[in-house]
Amino acid sequence: MESPARDEPLETRLVYVRGQVQGIGYRQACVRRATALGVTGWVCNLMDGSVEAVLQGSPEQLAEMCAWLIDGMSAALVEELQVTAVQPPFARFDSFERMPTV
Structure with missing residues (x-):
């Protein structure tokens, strides 16, 4: 999937993932999946053991990414x-990046 063109509708979601999601390569896998979806x-990573993400894309892309965050x-x-x-x-993002722990 490609990123939405600059003139297409774009949505942004702030996401918190709680559970056992640190120390297993979850963030890097998120980068690969988000990039594949556009x-x-x-x-x-957050200090409390959870993961935070900001996702930007079409409603369909965001639905697929959120489903992956749960079961992917x-x-x-x-x-x-x-x-x-x-x-x-x-702000409009140009890529999907892994950030340091905050």
Whole structure:
């Protein structure tokens, strides 16, 4: 899948993933999956053991990415996925990156 063109509708989601999602390559796998789907944004570990991500793309891309965040990595044990829509205006990302722990 490709990223939406600059004139296509774009949505942004702030996502928290709770469970056993650190120390297993979850962030790097997120980068690979988001890139394959054409989703942009970033992902990082939080000090409480959860993962935070900002996802940007079409509604279909975001739905696919959120489904992957729950079930896409067999080593992860996701207990909760909290998704919040970010209202425009928002910055537009050009890629999907892994950020350091915050």
